[in-house]
Amino acid sequence: PTHFFDISPxxxxxxxxxxxxVERSAHQRFRNLVVAATGTGKTLISAFDFARFVKDxxxxxxxxxAHREEILKQARSAYRGVLRNGAFGELxxxxxxPEHYRQLFVSIQTLNNQLEQLNLTADYYDYIVIDEVHHIAASSYRAVLEYFSPTILLGLTATPERHDGGDILADFGGVIAAEIRLPEAINRRHLCPFQxxxxxxxxxxxxxxxxxxxxDIAQLTNLYTHNQARFDKILLSMQ
Incomplete structure (x- = not known):
């Protein structure tokens, strides 16, 4: 049998x-952006929020x-723990x-490639989470956002400000529903100070x-990950 710890926010x-x-009950806003510093538990927040939703x-x-397999696996584990359901969700x-698509943890690349073949209705999903939602200005995310119309859309990010000037707030009614930024998280002792x-x-x-x-992403990646002289200089500086 699967054993679960009691997890509380x-x-x-x-x-x-x-x-x-409050955003949903008082302001009738159901596309919600949460900004939370890395390490403050964004994924768990979304899991607790979904746990409330699924009660009704x-x-x-x-x-x-999400955009990486590691994130999806960790997220599914978090949801299973909060929901106390070891069978929740497929990768x-x-x-x-997946065998079915009712509870799905999927990469944006896979979803984009299979979106038309799935032949799902726009309201098929009741609750959608977009992790690292600052990526939604990219065309790959636009297709998903424009296709589905869930009851709840929850966007998660630690960094809503994009370097290219792209605006992610427009997809969330121009509002950050809730946030805890890095300085506040450190001041409240949720995170350790760093240098x-x-x-x-x-x-x-x-x-x-x-x-x-x-x-060019491929060229940039190759330059930084196959550069022995750069590695040597970094290691020398750390000694």
Missing amino acids: FPHQSDILEQLA KPQAKFLFV WVGGHT YFAIDDDTDLRNIAWSRGRY
Whole structure:
């Protein structure tokens, strides 16, 4: 048998959950953006919120969208713990294929590639979570947002401000429903203080292709991950 710990929200998580409830009951806003610093438990907040939702709608269909398999696996574990249901949710990423689509943790790449073939109605999912929602300005996320019309859309991010100037608030009624930023999280002792140490690694980006306001991702990745001279300099600086 599967054994579960009793999981309860921390005070700052309870505050955010209450703010979400007010957004929906008082302001009738059901597309909600939560901004929470990394380490404050964004995924657990969404799991507690869904647990409330599913009490009133036990057969609710659920979709959790992220861009990495590791995030999806961790999220499913969090939801199973909060819901005390070891069978909750299927993965659709990498080599994982779901048997049904009622409770799904899926990569944005997979969902985009299969969206038309799924032939789901716009309101098929009652509750949708978009993790790392600052990515929604990208075309891959636009297709999903424009296709589905859930009862609840919950966006999670630690960094709502995009470097390219893209506006994610427009998809959430121009409102951040609830937030706990990094300075507040540190001041409230939810996170440890930290220091940054930086060095100049002499990496030259002049030969990297630039297109549509950004560097070529494949070339950039190769430059940073296959650069022994850069690795050596970093290690030397740490000694």
